[in-house]
Amino acid sequence: MINEILSAAFFISVLGSAIRLATPILATSLGEIYTQRSGIMNLGLEGTMLMGALFGFMGTYFSGNLLVGIICGIAAGMVMSALMAFLSITMKANQVIAGTALTIFGCGLAAFIYRTVFGIQKIPPQVTNFQPVKIPLLGDIPFVGDILFNHNILVYFIYLLVPITWFVLEKTVLGLRIKAVGEHPRAADSKGISVTGVRYTATIIGGAYAGLGGAFLTIAYMNSFTDNIVSGRGYIALAVVIFAHWKPTTAMWGSLLFGIADALAIRLQALGAPIPNQFLLMLPYVITIIVLVSVSKKAEFPSAYTKPYSRMER
């Protein structure tokens, strides 16, 4: 048992699947960085991801094309987050309540659509999902090649979003506007930046990322849809954002931490570790709490975090 755990094969398989399992959390948390930097906390990510997962699956199932699935998933995420944006920006609702409403609504709607479209079948409908692509040369490096360069194309793409997100936030006008609106909306407004417009944009970008993260679950990680496929990953992504101090690169490390916890739980279970399986499954959630506790005190939240902006109020 111990020998098996210490073997190179175990190590490679844990780290390899950690990278895959971190991907949906990473995509969602990168999107949430845009949203939170603009001062909106989208707590409806869980429902948004599930809708993305469903539409990603349905798009692929009915068209037979994975790209169509990705686009459908992203679109579903954008629609859901537009609703969140409407409630929290235009209606100035409390963002916790709006997010909870969106999660309950999204989870119910996804389950309803799935049941309506596919009915009850003995064998759940499946799609041909993304297959791993071994990158030539790099994939042949011992150990490292198997861990880093033997994944499906969506994994590479989502990791590529880390530098892209960093670039957009730090080097483009849109990124600067998002940060200005999140730190000091009044100053941004006085400079002629539309606070409402920027916040809508940031929230909908976040929804697109969450939709992509959800779609990853059904068409790249698995090949079918279940009602509980997201199982808290939306909330874990929120914790990752706080852990990462709203920085894309750190969000990647945070997501990998959860990826490792997930992967360890699955691999140890497969080895028949003498720990009850429920305690292994609990691991990612316990780690979320520990991580949140250890970083929240020092975290510098955006100044206008969760505060609706109104010109008329001081």
Add this chain to the structure above:
Amino acid sequence: MSSKATTKKKKNFSYKIKKGLKRLVPAVITIVLALIVGGIGIALSGNSPLEAYGAMFNGAFGSPSRISETVIKAVPLMIMALGVSIAFRSQIWNIGADGQFTIGAILSICVVQLSGSTSPVILAVSFLTAILGGALWGGLAGILKAKFNANEVITTLMLNYVATYILAYLIRGPLMDPNGGNNPQSTSIPDNFRLMRFDDSLRINVGIFIAIILLIAVYYFWRSPYGFKLKLVGASDSVSKYAGLKVSSIVFVTMAISGGIAGLAGWTEVFGAQYRLLDNISSGYGNLAIVVALLGNLRPIDIGIASFFFAALMSGGNTMQRMTEVPYSVVEIIQGIVIIFVICRAVGSSKTFKNFIKEKFTKKKQVNLAKLSESSSDEEEDNA
């Protein structure tokens, strides 16, 4: 003199009715609108909304036993919604009622199993342990919030998952029923511990009185000095700090009270309805409790009424799923829409909304002014 008093009483009475209607009518409109949206969904899925809602109504109220089932569901729902409302009113977002419920249920069963006795003292002890368990689980999130500034929405949710897995482990391990044919469930509680029924053939029991007593207690809690402090913390952090309140300890106590009440709901569910621990014993009451609390404007009496409506929706929804092609998830869609409408309603009648209208109005004026003066027109256009 007496006539004067009666007219005054009458006036007071009609005023109260008017006030009550003012709270009831928007809630009813919200529900009707949500049902209509749900109906559109059912129609889009190719089923008849009338048939589905008919099956739902029949399932909730069709026979004495069905009414009794609806009331049985209303008990934990009402208790948990009252607990949630205490936290929400002080602007602490306890989303983890499910987990607190589960821990309360687990600890109460542990007491019964460990003692192995059937004396009423044990029943009382299990009652208190359930409350204590819920209070610990909620209070834990409270401490993390007060000491480490950890977002309570995320921690309470994560604690839900942890509680679910603890339950799953216990009923497959230490607490598993040895004569249960390998089913994941605990041994059932002694017969004399079951909450008293009004009629042997119906499952409705004295649990409903526990819920109503709690409702009255919460009603008076908000009129007590401590209740006022909580409301103050909810209204404004800085004001309550100036008033010398220790916000961090209030956060902890609020979460503990809120969690303790959810733990109590776990006790009534085990001793009044299930008689043992099962997987998913909280069966989504937690989410529903949030909806109930919000629809009831966080007011105890309104919550009491709303909980019966949602209990009917829940038990009726199960019948609907069995009788028609319409899946139960319609009920969840209706829940989500109810909250969305409640948000829009609260906003529509609030100051911020009036400001929003004003803002739109003044914005137009500003643009006009800008056009007149023709100064820095680029920036203004960006604005529009």
